[in-house]
Amino acid sequence: MRDVTLLGSTGSIGTQALDLLGPRRADYRVRGLAAGGSNTSLLAEQILDFSPEVVALARPSAVQDLQLALYAAAKQRGWAKGELKLPKILAGPDAITELAAGGTDLVLNAITGAAGLSATLAALDTKATLALANKESLVIGGRLVTEAAGPDQLVPVDSEHSALAQALRSGGHGEVDKLVLTASGGPFRGRTRAELAQVTPQQAMAHPTWDMGRVITINSASMVNKALEVLEAHLLFDVDLADIEVVVHPQSIVHSMVQFVDGSTIAQCSPPDMRLPIGLALSWPQRLPGASAPIDWSQAASWTFEPLDAETFTAVDLIRRCGAAGGTAPAVFNAANEVAVDAFCEGAIGFTDIVDTVERVVEDHLRPRGPRSSGPISDADVGSSLVGDPELDLASVLAADRWARRRATALTTKTGSESVGPGEEGTDLR
Incomplete structure (x- = not known):
């Protein structure tokens, strides 16, 4: 019997993973489920189907919605009063990381975006096998993730990297x-x-x-x-x-x-079909x-x-430049892109402006800085300068992520601008 904790259970990867686990209850037990909280009806159905011990919600305001959805779903299934056993519910910005750190045989991290990094590090610290669908946490965490992972502890879920892992069995490094x-x-x-x-x-x-x-x-x-x-x-x-x-x-x-x-x-x-790489990771x-x-x-x-x-x-080509720079550069790439994607979907920028914005923010981050003036460093300045691999830590990654989001937001909300090309001048948050 293998205990599984699933982070991002209501997303595409999460729902397909549960489809695979459902018929295999003799071999797998779902110990924990985590979700953002935007689809409490689906999460309630998953809880009734798999009876996890712990459930984590990123949004505290979703707890009551989940409880109501659980009672409604149980009633619809004809469950008798008292038949529903509520799991322990964790809520808040650190809830998913707390669940990942709770100890299990395997953690499937299917969270989208940079928010998955803390959970990735927490899962690796427990020595659980980490099935990683959250590529962003590896990209922005870099050596923090690779050095925390033991031999064969980190298993990719992306179809491309699952394919590479399978093909690499054919020869030595x-x-x-x-x-x-x-x-x-x-x-x-x-x-x-x-x-x-x-x-x-x-x-x-x-x-x-x-x-x-x-x-x-x-x-x-x-x-x-x-x-x-x-x-x-x-x-x-x-x-x-x-x-x-x-x-x-x-x-x-x-x-x-x-x-x-x-x-x-x-x-x-x-x-x-993503069920193949998901199943292989499980x-x-x-x-x-x-x-x-x-x-x-x-x-x-x-x-x-x-x-x-x-x-x-x-x-x-831009990510190759970030990878060569190392350190916090990939975190800046990822954060700027997440902001630019939102801006595009909201109609604030055009499609080609997405990568142009990312390039501008990366260039700002990699630009050599002169000596800082004495005195305290402003919040807007923290994270603006590249931190290299030797000095990289979680705090510097998160600071670079925050700075890049502020910088990308400024570039994508410029008054009167229809596009954000790499050579344009914009509000400077440094």
Whole structure:
């Protein structure tokens, strides 16, 4: 019996993980569930289905909503009075991290965004296996995460990194020539930068392959998601950034490849179904029988590959620059992007302004600073300067995250500005 704690249970990854765990109760027990609190009706159904001991809510105001939803769902199921046993409920900004630190065999972190870092570090500290779907916590935490993880403790859930982990079983680390990350190309494959200037959030949300949440879907359209995956692969597998290539594969059947020094390339192939990498992470290093349907080889099919258009989709080159700088630079990239995605979805900036904003904030962060004047450092200044890998700690990552959000907010709310190009001047928060 393996105890599982699931962070982000009401999201896409979380619901699919529970779909896999439901028929396998003899092997897995759901000890804890965590969610933001925006879908208490679904969370209530999950609690009744799996009877977790502890539930964590990021929003304290959602506790009463959850309790009411639980009673309503139990009544609808015809449960008798007193049959419903409420789990222990944790609430507040630190509740999910507290749940992750509670001790279990496996923690699946499916939270979206930088908010997952503290929970990632807390789970690793307990020595639990961490199935990581929250790529942002690895990207912004960098060596804080990799150094906290023991051998085989960190298992990727992203389909691309799961594919790489499987293909890497075919050879030793010294035999790897390069990693090849595949990308579907998103809804705007083949378009020029000029053609992307006027696209709408609705168009950006129309991903041709995957059904994902808003941030990840927009990131896929801008190729920011693939940029984050490049850095994630570098950190997970200790392969140089220069030896990680991105190719566009619209069919999304080949999920990634490893090229070895003898010229051999090993690819992991399967239909685009996240249940396969989720199931593999839950059962790693074994495979979970029946996690997803295999390829139907009786049907004719064509798979195509093409190079990434780096002139139109500049995020991958920008993340390479951040990865080379290390330290707090990736945290600034990620935070600025999260703000810019929100601004785009709210109509404040255009689609191409998303990565332009990120680039401007990164440039500000990497710009050499002169000596500071004596006296206290203002709140607006904290986090503005790059902190390198040797000095990196959680406080500096969080400070850089806060500064980048303030800076990106200033750039995306400039009065009278229709776009935020990398060369524009804006309000300086340093």
